[in-house]
Amino acid sequence: MTSPALTLAVPARSRRRRARMGQWQGLLYIAPAMALVIVFFVVPVLFTFWMSFHDWPLLGQPEWIGLGNYVRLLTDNRFFTALKFTAYYTVITTIAIFVVAFPLAIFVEKQRRGVGFYRTVFFMPVVVGLATASLLWVWLANVDSGLIGPAIRMMGVTGKKVNLLATFDSAFWTIIVMVVWKVAGFTMIILLTGLQSIPVELNEAARIDGAGRWQRFRHLTLPLMRRTIALALILSVTGSVLAFDQFYIMTSGGPQNRMISVVYYIFNQSFVSFHLGYGSALSIALLAILIALSVVQLRLLRVGDDK
Structure with a gap:
């Protein structure tokens, strides 16, 4: 006669075996991505x-110097001038992108005649490579x-x-306009995805209660789009911190080397001066900055989840 405990143990072992097989199958599916x-x-x-x-010179044997590159970085x-310029550029660019993108999202969110055409037109610059867009605007500003x-x-x-690229102010704002044109879509x-995720019933209820457009936008739309706005904000900030193509192609860091991003x-340090070790230390410092931004992103995305 079979023991009841043994009868219960067999299905339990079978479930654990299937669970382990499912885990291995999952690892097998993601193995190519993990390898990349x-x-x-x-x-x-x-x-x-x-x-x-x-x-680490371009030619010759590398020499161990410990924290020497990081000490040099701190002085x-x-x-720090490049970091300051990058921060200034990031703030201006992020604000400009949102000032343009938010009204566009509201405009194309409503169902109207030709809305598909407008969405396509506004998004088209995104598919153009940043280097290509920079070259295009160099010609436009010639x-x-x-x-x-x-x-x-x-x-x-x-x-x-x-000559829009001759002075710092005109060149800087030309680059800002180009980046907004390229990225705002x-x-x-x-x-737009955040706007479309807001239930229509909530807007209708607020409108029936007498809330105007600004009140609905301030007290309903913005709070419900908090996580979407946070995601778009961090993506914009991260992209701005990593800016390179537009400055290299449009101004070559000028005028007067005032447009040198991090x-x-x-x-320049790695592939012009061939200080590969110091360039690596700078890259690690930039990576630390981006990790900090990622932490902020996760924090912004989790705000309100415990309520």
């Missing part, structure tokens, strides 16, 4: 971390053959030729 992450991210980061403790005024200068003269702003799509400075 390990080969193209984890290994390069570990190697960069190892290089940061060396005086490198040019690095003092002789560009289109922006003649348009400014036709509006009566000035009567002479305008992507942020618009993220915000990534541009790392590029």
